[in-house]
Every structure is written in structure tokens, then in C-alpha cells.
Amino acid sequence: AQSVTQLGSHVSVSEGALVLLRCNYSSSVPPYLFWYVQYPNQGLQLLLKYTSAATLVKGINGFEAEFKKSETSFHLTKPSAHMSDAAEYFCAVSDDGGFKTIFGAGTRLFVKA
Amino acid sequence: DTGVSQDPRHKITKRGQNVTFRCDPISEHNRLYWYRQTLGQGPEFLTYFQNEAQLEKSRLLSDRFSAERPKGSFSTLEIQRTEQGDSAMYLCASSLDPSEQYFGPGTRLTVT
Numbered sequence: 001a002q003s004v005t006q007l008g009s010h011v012s013v014s015e016g017a018l019v020l021l022r023c024n025y026s027s028s029v030p031p032y033l034f035w036y037v038q039y040p041n042q043g044l045q046l047l048l049k050y051t052s053a054a055t056l057v058k059g060i061n062g063f064e065a066e067f068k069k070s071e072t073s074f075h076l077t078k079p080s081a082h083m084s085d086a087a088e089y090f091c092a093v094s095d096d097g098g099f100k101t102i103f104g105a106g107t108r109l110f111v112k113a
Numbered sequence: 114d115t116g117v118s119q120d121p122r123h124k125i126t127k128r129g130q131n132v133t134f135r136c137d138p139i140s141e142h143n144r145l146y147w148y149r150q151t152l153g154q155g156p157e158f159l160t161y162f163q164n165e166a167q168l169e170k171s172r173l174l175s176d177r178f179s180a181e182r183p184k185g186s187f188s189t190l191e192i193q194r195t196e197q198g199d200s201a202m203y204l205c206a207s208s209l210d211p212s213e214q215y216f217g218p219g220t221r222l223t224v225t
């Protein structure tokens with residue numbers, strides 16, 4: 001069965017600092033992996049996805065994530081945090097191409113001025 | 114392209130009442146998904162449609178829940194005999210490519 005674990009329900013960084021949000025997954029088949037962002041009172045927006053092509057995936061708003069099969073990880077990074085990055089971030093996994101997607105519990109990112 | 118819309122955005126109901134939510138997907142999208150999100154958790158998959166066919170249902174979708182997508186366009190999610198545990202955000206998403214789902218803003222249900 002597939003599952004996702006996001007390490008840290010809250011992460012706080014200073015503006016301009018590196019953002020690192022951790023995600024580990026479990027899947028019995030090569031997975032599709034996703035990161036979504038959710039701003040208050042809004043739906044989820046896809047940041048980036050891994051679909052078995054390049055292991056380093058670049059997304060919107062300067063975010064990127066690296067698929068590491070040996071570590072079963074798909075951590076999200078951004079070199080320099082901006083105040084507008086403050087939101088909730090969800091890692092997700094699918095073992096059927098995205099039809100049934102399993103989400104992690106989320107990590108809330110706080111950005112301090 | 115106006116995105117995925119959901120109606121209503123908020124619903125307060127008394128325990129035991131029936132509620133129905135509507136989702137209008139992006140017009141050319143043939144796949145439609147329903148999720149439930151409770152406070153502090155990620156979305157939980159409920160069901161999905163390809164055109165008008167409901168292809169998978171989660172075990173979370175008890176007999177009190179039913180979803181339809183007549184004519185493969187908009188979809189409705191009905192909850193009968195609501196319980197306090199049904200209080201959550203109900204999210205709808207649509208896609209052409211299943212790996213690129215576009216989410217609506219959600220319907221927040223509060224059962225008192």
C-alpha cells in the first residue's frame with residue numbers, strides 16, 4: 001500500500017533562507033510523486049510532479065524536488081524563501097498514474113521577515 | 114477557462130439532515146475527483162469519475178455518501194443523514210491527465 005510521511009507539521013524560516021520540506025513515501029511500484037501548495041481558503045495548486053523521467057524536478061515559484069529511490073524521499077526545496085511562500089504544502093504519491101492520489105498530512109511553512 | 118468551481122462554499126447543517134454539493138470541472142476535463150480534508154490533515158481520496166462512469170470509490174465513502182456525474186459534466190456529492198464526523202472540507206478536482214489535477218476552492222461543511 002502506498003503512503004506518505006511529511007516530517008515536521010510546521011517549518012519556520014527567515015525570508016531569504018533555504019526552504020527544505022521533507023517527504024518520504026512508500027509504494028510497491030514506481031510511483032508518481034507530487035507537491036501541492038494550499039493558501040488559506042483556497043484549493044490545492046500543483047507545484048511540481050515526478051513521473052519517472054528526470055529525478056530533479058523543477059516547479060513553479062522557484063521550487064524544486066529530487067526523487068531519491070534509495071532513500072524513498074522526495075524533499076521540496078527553494079533556495080531563498082519569500083514572504084509569499086507562507087502556506088501549507090502537501091506531498092502526495094500515486095501508484096496508478098495519478099488516478100488515486102494519497103496525500104501526506106501537510107507541512108505549514110512560516111516565513112519570518 | 115474559469116477553473117474548477119464548487120457550490121456552496123460553506124454549508125452549515127443540523128445532524129441528520131441531507132446535504133448536496135456541486136462541482137463544475139474545467140470544461141474539457143473528462144476526469145473528476147472528490148476528496149475530503151479534515152483540519153490538520155491532507156486530502157483523503159473519496160471517488161473519481163471518467164466521463165460519467167464512477168470508476169473507484171474509497172472505503173471512506175459509506176452508504177450515506179453518493180456521487181454522480183450525469184452526462185460527464187458537473188458532479189454532485191450527497192451526504193444523507195449527516196453526522197458530526199462529516200464536518201470537513203470537501204474538495205473537487207478535475208483533469209485531462211490524471212497526474213495534473215486542478216482543484217476547486219472546496220465546500221466547508223459544518224454539522225451541528
